[in-house]
Amino acid sequence: MTDVNRPYVADKPAERPTNEELRARIPGWGADLDPADRPSTPKERFDPGATGAHWEFPDRQEETFPRERSIEHGMLPPVFGTVAPLHGLSGLIRRTAYARFGEGRLAHWLLLIVGDRVESTGAHLRAALALRPDDPVTETGVLTESAERELAAFRSSRADTSHRWIDPLLVAGPWVITGWIGWRILRAVLRRR
Template identity: 45%
Template sequence: MAKIPYIRGVRPGIPSADELRARIPGWGVDLDPADRPAFPREINGVPENVVWDFPEEQVEHHPRERSIEHARLTPVFGTVAPLQGVPGAVRRLAYARYSEARAAHWLLLLAADRIESKQALWQSFSTDRPDSFLEETGIRAERSHHGFSSRWRRGRVDKHQVLDPVVLALPAILGGWAVTRVVRRLVRL
């Protein structure tokens, strides 16, 4: 059982330092205060002589994502963008199942971001002013602001113009092709 820095008491289920040292090679090499240059200024946990109570906790109206390494949320936390829809479900999965030390955790969070950006793109098509593909990709600026010639100057590192048509245009072309096929099938029926 290990002590928790911001909660007085012990949390069950946390392995001891000896168990971790036996299981993970090199774990705890910096536990000796003599090996740490900032030791005199460090405070581990809550000092015994400090009179301190846990602050009043913010009410959790919606379930918040929290790493599985933590017993609880901090007393105050942000609620600006509560999790919603498919991206929210993917983020909940990342926090509920995987530790922050695992690549799967971060890859799921990246996937949720990608899903959310595509979802916002498709939602923009249902509004009066959908996103403009030509303006957002900078294709017009290529023509009016010497885009092609500026890429061939000496010292440029980003010589990715070969991939630009694939990355920018191919998804739009494939999306248009798919929509055309669906519309044709609906017309035939």
């Protein structure tokens, strides 16, 4: 039997320490052995009085601006976040995603991601015009990559070294492309004069 692996017979015991050895070595071993002691067992436990809610349905928060919502909701939920309301072109894109497509549709999520990128581009331009431009050095925390740490990270047997080189391209790429386009436009304008 010793040369037959576990799945090929009915009840070959696993090689492991005894419960006594585990209890002696590991604080609290087996304290939740009984599923009755596990707070998430069973998964659903009907007990509305346990939550602290003293309402059947919560008061409705005031809707101070038209709040976008998933079309899978039957109504606007009574409480919601109010930070960063929809605005501009990104707001139009995001509002379309919410109003037109349910959460099961890829278009819903891709439109939201497009809205994210449109908004961040606009935010960078506005910040530059307001003379408080984004600083890719301080905002990425890249200075924490002292030479020693960086080398240590790459010397080790990490799996992420195969793709970490892409990160600077993702961060710097849009800046370089925007700068290049700006330079081309500026040069074209100067040449016409």
